[in-house]
Amino acid sequence: MAYNIKEIALRVGVSKSTVSRVISGKGYTSPEVRERVLSVVEELKYKPSAVARAMVSQRTNNIGVIIYRDQQPIVSHPIYGKIVDSILVAAQARGYSVYLTTDQGMSLSSTDFMMEKRVEGLILISRLRQNVIEYVKKFNIPYLMVNGSTEDPEVMHFVSRDEEGGSHAADYLYRQGHRKLFVIAGPQEHRSHNLRLKGFQENMDRMDGDVEMSVWYSPESSFEQGYRLLEEQWDFFVGQGFTALFATNDMMALGAMKLLQQRSVPIPGQVAVMGFDDIEYAAMYSPSLTTIKVDNSKIGHDAVVMLDRLIKQEKISSKLNEYSSELVIREST
Amino acid sequence: MAYNIKEIALRVGVSKSTVSRVISGKGYTSPEVRERVLSVVEELKYKPSAVARAMVSQRTNNIGVIIYRDQQPIVSHPIYGKIVDSILVAAQARGYSVYLTTDQGMSLSSTDFMMEKRVEGLILISRLRQNVIEYVKKFNIPYLMVNGSTEDPEVMHFVSRDEEGGSHAADYLYRQGHRKLFVIAGPQEHRSHNLRLKGFQENMDRMDGDVEMSVWYSPESSFEQGYRLLEEQWDFFVGQGFTALFATNDMMALGAMKLLQQRSVPIPGQVAVMGFDDIEYAAMYSPSLTTIKVDNSKIGHDAVVMLDRLIKQEKISSKLNEYSSELVIREST
DNA sequence: ATTAATTGTGGGATCGTTCCCATACAGTCA
DNA sequence: TGACTGTATGGGAACGATCCCACAATTAAT
Numbered sequence: 001m002a003y004n005i006k007e008i009a010l011r012v013g014v015s016k017s018t019v020s021r022v023i024s025g026k027g028y029t030s031p032e033v034r035e036r037v038l039s040v041v042e043e044l045k046y047k048p049s050a051v052a053r054a055m056v057s058q059r060t061n062n063i064g065v066i067i068y069r070d071q072q073p074i075v076s077h078p079i080y081g082k083i084v085d086s087i088l089v090a091a092q093a094r095g096y097s098v099y100l101t102t103d104q105g106m107s108l109s110s111t112d113f114m115m116e117k118r119v120e121g122l123i124l125i126s127r128l129r130q131n132v133i134e135y136v137k138k139f140n141i142p143y144l145m146v147n148g149s150t151e152d153p154e155v156m157h158f159v160s161r162d163e164e165g166g167s168h169a170a171d172y173l174y175r176q177g178h179r180k181l182f183v184i185a186g187p188q189e190h191r192s193h194n195l196r197l198k199g200f201q202e203n204m205d206r207m208d209g210d211v212e213m214s215v216w217y218s219p220e221s222s223f224e225q226g227y228r229l230l231e232e233q234w235d236f237f238v239g240q241g242f243t244a245l246f247a248t249n250d251m252m253a254l255g256a257m258k259l260l261q262q263r264s265v266p267i268p269g270q271v272a273v274m275g276f277d278d279i280e281y282a283a284m285y286s287p288s289l290t291t292i293k294v295d296n297s298k299i300g301h302d303a304v305v306m307l308d309r310l311i312k313q314e315k316i317s318s319k320l321n322e323y324s325s326e327l328v329i330r331e332s333t
Numbered sequence: 334m335a336y337n338i339k340e341i342a343l344r345v346g347v348s349k350s351t352v353s354r355v356i357s358g359k360g361y362t363s364p365e366v367r368e369r370v371l372s373v374v375e376e377l378k379y380k381p382s383a384v385a386r387a388m389v390s391q392r393t394n395n396i397g398v399i400i401y402r403d404q405q406p407i408v409s410h411p412i413y414g415k416i417v418d419s420i421l422v423a424a425q426a427r428g429y430s431v432y433l434t435t436d437q438g439m440s441l442s443s444t445d446f447m448m449e450k451r452v453e454g455l456i457l458i459s460r461l462r463q464n465v466i467e468y469v470k471k472f473n474i475p476y477l478m479v480n481g482s483t484e485d486p487e488v489m490h491f492v493s494r495d496e497e498g499g500s501h502a503a504d505y506l507y508r509q510g511h512r513k514l515f516v517i518a519g520p521q522e523h524r525s526h527n528l529r530l531k532g533f534q535e536n537m538d539r540m541d542g543d544v545e546m547s548v549w550y551s552p553e554s555s556f557e558q559g560y561r562l563l564e565e566q567w568d569f570f571v572g573q574g575f576t577a578l579f580a581t582n583d584m585m586a587l588g589a590m591k592l593l594q595q596r597s598v599p600i601p602g603q604v605a606v607m608g609f610d611d612i613e614y615a616a617m618y619s620p621s622l623t624t625i626k627v628d629n630s631k632i633g634h635d636a637v638v639m640l641d642r643l644i645k646q647e648k649i650s651s652k653l654n655e656y657s658s659e660l661v662i663r664e665s666t
Numbered sequence: 667a668t669t670a671a672t673t674g675t676g677g678g679a680t681c682g683t684t685c686c687c688a689t690a691c692a693g694t695c696a
Numbered sequence: 697t698g699a700c701t702g703t704a705t706g707g708g709a710a711c712g713a714t715c716c717c718a719c720a721a722t723t724a725a726t
Binding site: 390 | 681682683684685
C-alpha cells in the first residue's frame, strides 16, 4: 500500500498540515522542517494521492475520450490514431489526464462510466447516435464532438469542410481533363462521406462540357470494400473507359488502386485515382495517392484547447469549428 | 456539480446508508423504499462517485498504459495502435479503466503521474531505459513490459520470438532460391531488430552453397529511412544484382519497395522483398508484402490478462512471454 | 511598552462513499 | 413469556488529502 501524508508526518514528527504545506508550497514553513519533510518524502517515494486530492478539491483533472465504432476496435485506425495522439499531447500539456475507451455499441455505458469517474470534460469521437448526445447533455458537463455527424446546433463540433474538399477534388480532376469519372462513395449515413460526395457532384455539374459521372456506394468505407466494389463493377468500369476514379476517403481509394494494379491498369496513365483524408499511407503507397488533406492532428489539438476553455467556463465564440482541407497532388493523378 | 448520495437520501427521505444499500444491492432493503430510491436516482441521473468509492475501498480499478517514444506521438503507429486497441478491449472487459499517456523523454514523470493516480497496475510499452524500470520497481505495484528491451530477468516481458522469426525468414528466402541478399536492419539498440537480424544471419550462415549477404543499418526503423537507405546504396544495390531484400520490419520494407517501384524494378520478378511484423498495410500494398506475422493484438490482450492476475496476486508461471511468429507469404516474393 | 504584523505550526472539518454497529420491530419457537 | 432470528433502517468512523482557523513566538512599528 502506498504511503499517506499521515505516515510522512509521523516519521518527520510534524503534523500532516505541515507536510501538506511543504508539498504544496503554500503557506509558511521553516527551511529546517521543509528539508526534513522532503528527505522523508524522497526516501519513501511518497506521492500524494490524486484520488484524495480530487475528493476535496472537487477537481479530477481528468478528461474522457470515447471513440465510437461499429465493429473493429479503432485506435489503430489511421485517422483516429492521429486524433488520439494529438489529444494526448495537448491534454498532458494542459495538466489533464485522459481516460480512453472505445464503445462498440454506441451505448450509454461508457458515458455512465465517465460520469462515475467524474471527468471534467468529454470528447466524443466518430459517429454516434443523437440519443447518446441527449444523454450526455443531461449531465451538464462540457463535451464536444470530433468527426461525428449531427444536425444539432447545440453541439460543439469539430469537422473538416468536407463539402469544400469534395468541390476542390472535382475542380482538380476536371482541370486535369477528366470527363468520365467513377466515384466510390462511403456509406450514405456518414455525414462526411455524404458532404464530400455532394461537393464533388455539385461542382462537377457546374462544369462546362459533358461530364459523365458514375457514383457507387460502398457499404463500408474500408480498403476491402473499396477493392470489392470496383471488382464487382469491373466489366462496367473497363467497358465505359473511365479516366479517373475518386473515392470519398483514402482507404477506399487505396483498395481500388490495389485492384487496378493487380489488373495491370497503369496509374495514372490510364486511370487517375484520388482519395480524401491524406492518411499516412497515402504518401507511402506506390504510386502515392493524390488526395485532399484533412489535418486531424490540428483538429485533435484544437478540440482539447476548446474543451479546456469550456471547463474553465471561458467565453466561446462559435459552436461549429470547421477545418479547410487542402489539395495534395501526388503520383496517382 | 454532480449529485451525491446525501442529496438522494434527503430527497427520498431516508439515510444515506439506505441509499448505499439500494445501489450496491447489499444488505436488507424494503421493496417500497428501494423503488423510491431508484426513481430519484434515475430522475437526477445520479452516478456514484468512483473517486469517493476508490477512497474508501482503496481500489481505483484503473490501470496505466505508458507508451515510450523517441520523437513522434505514437498511438497512430500501426503496431502500438493495435496493442492499445487490444489492451482497451481486454481491460474494459475486466472492469479496468485505462489512463493512457505517451512519454517522449523516457522520463520518470509519467510514472509519478500514474502513481499519484493510484493505478493498480502499469503496462510499459516500447523501449525504455533501465533506470525507468528501476524507478517503477520502487513503487511496488504490478507492472509489465510490452515490446521493450531489457535483460532484467525480474521484469515480466511480452515479446515476439524475433530470433525465430528472423530464422524463418532466412529459411523461406533460401528455399525460394535466393543467394544474394540485401538486408536492411533497424537501429542496433533495438532488441527486436537485433534479434531478427541475428536469427536471419545465423540461419543463412548455416545454409549450404555460397550465400552472399549485405547488411545495412538504418538509423530509424521508419518508412522514410528504409526508402532513403536503399536510395543511398542504389548503385551498389543494382551493381551487385541482389535478388532479395529483407528488412527487419515492414515499414522499412515498404519504404524500400516504394523506391524499387519508382525505379521500375519488377517485384518479385527481379527483386523479392520481405518484411517483419505484418502490419495492416503490408497486405494492402501493391504488391502485398511477404512478412513474418507478429500477433500484437494477442500480445496486448495477454498482457492485460497477466496484469489482472498480478493485481489479484494470483500465481504466475513465467516471467517471459514469447510469441511465435508465423510466415505470411504474399505477392512480393 | 504596547500593539500589530510576520512567521510557523497543529487541530479538525470537509469531500462522497462504504461498512460496521446499534437499534427497532415483527414473527417464531420452546 | 422470554429468547431468538430475520428484516429494515440510521448513525458515524474511515479513506487521504486540503485548507480554514486558532494559537504561539518572534520581529517591527508606534
